[in-house]
Amino acid sequence: MSRMWRGNPLRNEGAAMKPTGNQILAEFFRCSANILNDSDALERILAGGIEACGLGLVSLNSHCYDPIGITSIAVISESHIAIHTYPEAHHASVDIFTCSRGNEKSQHLLHYLEEKLMPATTRVVEVSRGNPLEVSRTNWITDDNSATGFDVRYRVDRELFSGLSRYQDIKVIENQDFGRMLFLDNDLQIAERDAWLYNEAMVSPVRGKLDDLSSVAILGGGDGGVLYELLKLDPGSVSVIDIDEEVIRVARTYLESICHSAFEDERVNIVLADVFEYLDGSHQFDAMIYDLTMHPESFIVMDREDYLNQLFMKMKEDLKSQGVVSLQCASEYDQKTTALVEKLLNRHFSSVKMDKKLIPSYGSMWMFASCIKT
Amino acid sequence: MSRMWRGNPLRNEGAAMKPTGNQILAEFFRCSANILNDSDALERILAGGIEACGLGLVSLNSHCYDPIGITSIAVISESHIAIHTYPEAHHASVDIFTCSRGNEKSQHLLHYLEEKLMPATTRVVEVSRGNPLEVSRTNWITDDNSATGFDVRYRVDRELFSGLSRYQDIKVIENQDFGRMLFLDNDLQIAERDAWLYNEAMVSPVRGKLDDLSSVAILGGGDGGVLYELLKLDPGSVSVIDIDEEVIRVARTYLESICHSAFEDERVNIVLADVFEYLDGSHQFDAMIYDLTMHPESFIVMDREDYLNQLFMKMKEDLKSQGVVSLQCASEYDQKTTALVEKLLNRHFSSVKMDKKLIPSYGSMWMFASCIKT
Known part of the structure; x- marks a missing residue:
């Protein structure tokens, strides 16, 4: 709702990142893969998945808990991935946090990890990080309004345009009450x-x-x-x-x-x-x-x-x-x-x-x- | 919330295990602390907070991005904590994942980090990990408004009353902009x-x-x-x-x-x-x-x-x-x-x-x- 900003000469637009990201929280139930207490195997899978999905591995750390259970965390150039295992329950909790727009790579990695750990069931919650902090609900867009104690959320009856320019994320949606609406980085401009x-x-x-x-x-x-x-x-x-x-x-x-x-x-x-x-x-x-x-x-x-x-x-x-x-x-x-x-x-x-x-x-x-x- | 079901929903997949955890996802807006690009300072804060809150530090890793921005991740005996900073935006995204019941230590750590990084505003989503995977509490209340194409969501700065009468759910909250607000079944009555x-x-x-x-x-x-x-x-x-x-x-x-x-x-x-x-x-x-x-x-x-x-x-x-x-x-x-x-x-x-x-x-x-x- 604050109006458009068109960049600024005081920093390098291309290099710095806006605080927006995508986080997938997944629970893998009843994993068939028998490696949930094997930190080497987990690290291999994690490193393999990061490479396969075009993400950049920065560092990889694991910790084995006593008596059982592993935490493996990868710092990647796009943020981080964490896996916590509960071998006795054949369960793994997975976090994929990427500070990039779009969720294609994260989804790809999620499927890669599913193939390797073979859960019988997966449950997923997807969260938009940054501003807004929003648990994804399809078909709604929340106006960026961090200065006030309330938010307005608009139903997306139709998405007419969604794309990234050099400077920002641009969306045009259609809403029942306000007609076509223009959002820049989720900030409502005009309806x-x-x-x-x-x-x-x-x-x-x-x-x-x-x-x-x-x-x-x-x-x-x-x-x-x-x-x-x-x-x-x-x-x-x-x-x-x-x-x-x-x-x-x-x-x-x-x-x-x-x-x-x-x-x-x-x-x-x-x-x-x-x-x-x-x-x-x-x-x-x-x-x-x-x-x-x-x-x-x-x-x-x-x-x-x-x-x-x-x-x-x-x-x-x-x-x-x-x-x-x-x-x-x-x-x-x-x-x-x-x-x-x-x-x-x-x-x-x-x-x-x-x-x-x-x-x-x-x-x-x-x-x-x-x-x-x- | 978009929650995806995969696998067979008729099978009771959760019967044998209790991998439960609590995860706080927080966005720190407009941080006054001038250390968002100082990995040593961030690590000191993270280690200090972990100790102050009675959590167990296992390992601490940071990565400095080019040209700016830091990821600091602590593996703790209760799971992990991740901080991603966007110094140019004075912004930090914080994850506190603890595999224990209750959220007192996580909340304590959240407040500790707020004191050190001094955000003007914090937004928090809390998620129950494991089974169920559920967004368990947020400090927002959305007015029930299904007839319109938009929703208004109010930040709960303080919950003064929450209870069920014979007829309805009654809540009185305090909000920055509208003062005390009465909700009946999440339907805003008066502010x-x-x-x-x-x-x-x-x-x-x-x-x-x-x-x-x-x-x-x-x-x-x-x-x-x-x-x-x-x-x-x-x-x-x-x-x-x-x-x-x-x-x-x-x-x-x-x-x-x-x-x-x-x-x-x-x-x-x-x-x-x-x-x-x-x-x-x-x-x-x-x-x-x-x-x-x-x-x-x-x-x-x-x-x-x-x-x-x-x-x-x-x-x-x-x-x-x-x-x-x-x-x-x-x-x-x-x-x-x-x-x-x-x-x-x-x-x-x-x-x-x-x-x-x-x-x-x-x-x-x-x-x-x-x-x-x-």
Whole structure:
């Protein structure tokens, strides 16, 4: 529900990992293989499976319990695998934790271990690790909302798109109540039924405030909804500064009712860049609409307050005098964020206004902010 | 939860053995401790925690990922502990697996690690390992909301009461955003922070509509919130007709900020009865407030439409001419229910009005209805 983040120049996007993972918890009942108290055999199976499934073995350790039972743990480049055996019960508990998206390799390894240990029955629970921490329930998606004491979970009536871009996991689903919904890394961005409420809230601070609207910037905004609404004000030109081309492609393909043909408008300039690098003081926009997250913590090394402070400074530098800024902020229940944003905006801008609007698909009142450069 | 059954479910595979364990899966968000890329510090913390909690350290292994991130795994005499860090995201995923009954030591270790790594938020799932493999407890409660395409899930910061009455499961929890919350069979009834919005919506159709308010009935309403609000109108008498005495007792004990001392008011008559039986035409109330569910499917045998139709008829029979009825209805997204209620009310009453109000803790706009007996 916090808005899209488009990467960040302060770290190497390609190399660092987001805290998301997949964990398979399996119980192997009545294993026929007679090796549950043989640590060498268990290690061979574990190492063999890791190789067969294309995972990377880092280290392998076993411990034999007295009088019976073994724990074998493999650290792999994708996280870890643990097997605990109860030979007297012909039972093994298996954990496969991979910090990679998708569960193909984990499932492959699970089947490999089943073939070798030959359980009569296997029971499996699959857990999404990171944010959200979610015991998999098929056909539901939980919005990433760690700052509040509640979560909203949406039924996936149809999955229209699911894929990984260079920057994030992108999903478009269809839900009974909210229509098509766009999620980036499980963070709800916008929903078909109430996109107009969000877009209107974002654009309204700009409306009627400026005689000249020759150049406006949308920071983020790859779904095109704010852009579509903004074009109604007849600006001279609009720059959409979004790092992820794939989000724009997905929006054009699956979210036409949100972006319409806004991206094809000749006044629109799509800039595939990180706003933190792009805003260098040379553009001097009349207005800026901040359609990015206020929760960059999972992507940045520096402190959030420092980061937002610097970003707001850069925004100010690249804005004309009397230029208007409109920002999405956070759930009204994420009071820490709201207070922080208000404080930082007051440091750099004037006429700071905090407003709240109900965005039904977000499940709570949403805070929006606006301010002026003086 | 996706639980997959493999093998023959008719065979009792668990009869001969008791491999049982407890596993805590925790996500530490936004850790303040600046040691997530320091394997020595992590190992010290892990070893210190294992000792402090009375667990037995067998071996400790760490691996530093390139360019950043650490996996530290301890084999302990009770099974294993794994920590995966994502320093750039200030995030750690923690697994505590113990092959012993009870979870005191695991919980102790979890708190120890929280103190050292200082997460802003922790999310926990607890799993029973072995037979059964079951997600045994989470500190979340999901509101029962099967009619809509979304669910709201609340973090249980503290459980104040949990018990079974003769009729239902009753829970009072405390949540960061909504304060104390009452759930009946996991169905959210009322929350401390916004009870006043709900109670006001329920009472307002009665306000100023009647010269004489000598006798009013609240159907349901065992939490006392509507009663408290209604007493402000200075009615001659109020009958609270609720089948479950235990709900009233729990409300008086744990929800005083909602019911205040309303139940002690001398104008109040508590009737422990089923409204369907109690409303026999003999009472002739001036007004009625329907604080019952519109989803009785789980406790009635008859068709919902028949049931509500008969109940509304009984209400009409026990109301004076020109008597007012106010009803809570359903989420605005539960359009089937809203349409059904509107249709049935129009069959028996006049001046039917449907209204919607935001009740933030419900996670959506809520429909309320009012009508008059002519």
